[in-house]
Amino acid sequence: MQQTLSLHSGKPITLMSHILVWCIVGVGIFFYQPMWLNSIIPLQFWIKNFVLLGLLVAAFYLNAYVLVPHFLFKDRMREFIALLLLTLAAVLLLLSVTDTELRIPQLVEAAFKQHRPPHPHGRHFDFPLLVITALILGVSTTITAIQKWQADQQLRRELEQQKTISELSFLKAQINPHFFFNTLNNIYALTAVDAQSSGKAIHKLSRMMRYLLYETEHQSTLLSKEIGFISDYIELMQLRLSDKVSLLFDTPARLNDVELAPMLFLPLVENAFKHGVSSLQPSNIHISIRQDQSLLILKVRNTLFADLPSGRTTESSGIGLANTRRRLDLLYPGRYRLEVNPCTTDLHYEVQLTLSL
Numbered sequence: 001m002q003q004t005l006s007l008h009s010g011k012p013i014t015l016m017s018h019i020l021v022w023c024i025v026g027v028g029i030f031f032y033q034p035m036w037l038n039s040i041i042p043l044q045f046w047i048k049n050f051v052l053l054g055l056l057v058a059a060f061y062l063n064a065y066v067l068v069p070h071f072l073f074k075d076r077m078r079e080f081i082a083l084l085l086l087t088l089a090a091v092l093l094l095l096s097v098t099d100t101e102l103r104i105p106q107l108v109e110a111a112f113k114q115h116r117p118p119h120p121h122g123r124h125f126d127f128p129l130l131v132i133t134a135l136i137l138g139v140s141t142t143i144t145a146i147q148k149w150q151a152d153q154q155l156r157r158e159l160e161q162q163k164t165i166s167e168l169s170f171l172k173a174q175i176n177p178h179f180f181f182n183t184l185n186n187i188y189a190l191t192a193v194d195a196q197s198s199g200k201a202i203h204k205l206s207r208m209m210r211y212l213l214y215e216t217e218h219q220s221t222l223l224s225k226e227i228g229f230i231s232d233y234i235e236l237m238q239l240r241l242s243d244k245v246s247l248l249f250d251t252p253a254r255l256n257d258v259e260l261a262p263m264l265f266l267p268l269v270e271n272a273f274k275h276g277v278s279s280l281q282p283s284n285i286h287i288s289i290r291q292d293q294s295l296l297i298l299k300v301r302n303t304l305f306a307d308l309p310s311g312r313t314t315e316s317s318g319i320g321l322a323n324t325r326r327r328l329d330l331l332y333p334g335r336y337r338l339e340v341n342p343c344t345t346d347l348h349y350e351v352q353l354t355l356s357l
Helices: 012-030 043-072 077-101 104-115 127-191 195-214 223-238 266-275 318-331
Strands: 245-250 283-292 295-303 336-341 348-356
Touching: 012 043, 043 077, 043 127, 077 127, 127 195, 127 223, 195 223, 223 245, 223 266, 223 283, 266 283, 266 295, 266 318, 266 348, 318 336, 318 348
Parallel strands: 245 283
Antiparallel strands: 283 295, 295 348, 336 348
């Protein structure tokens, strides 16, 4: 839909601004007094000024609502210029007819004979009127074009925002089922060997589900809640870990409870449990969350096993890490650093996320 002057938009300030501008133009027209009229202004000149103001208003809005949106904005430049010139000529012609009907030329000649020598050329072309009409049409075109550009910019921003929201919702929808699929598999395996531990696991999972249902529907959550969620996840994973796994989870001693996007840490932590645990070999997982002024730093480090298939370690992030990186691009553009070291010197996989909040 083409956007034109928003006089019909229902905004009182827009309507008042139009009325104010036309009042100023009207004052300029009605209080302009030619020198040859002295102090007496005949009624015919007041009538002519009313007609002039009406023609200028009609030309302004005809151009704004019809010519510009239906011709200029649709790349019909030749038709637009032709109709613009035709509008200009119509205003001059109608005003000339008004002059004739109101006997303005005779009044002008009478005034010249009374106060000055006779005018040598009689009726003459009204060049100032041509300039005023052309100026009104030019202002109309400019204002309409600017408003169209502003409306297009606003629409583009809204579309980009809707696209971002839809993409974020899609990414979160991918994260949650992926997480629950793995967690339910763990609980299912646990029920066969330890019913009491599986009951605790179900309780942890229900608390995490409440977090997902009520916190992730908002754009942000508190860091303390996100840490609590990660802590529940780690305790849930510990129920199935053997004694060969060493686990360390460090959090800030004094927490500055800032806001951040929910479910941002889980994919990185989940990868450590998914790919850094072995039932046969000793392994360790170190997860640390620390704050340094405005920086929030998550570091996840897990054992790298030499017998993994080629390429699996570097691709172990899978959907989780890819989604996390995409969410970071959308939510924290230019304010994050995600560093992945697939193989440290002591055979560990390491990922560090630094956020500027």
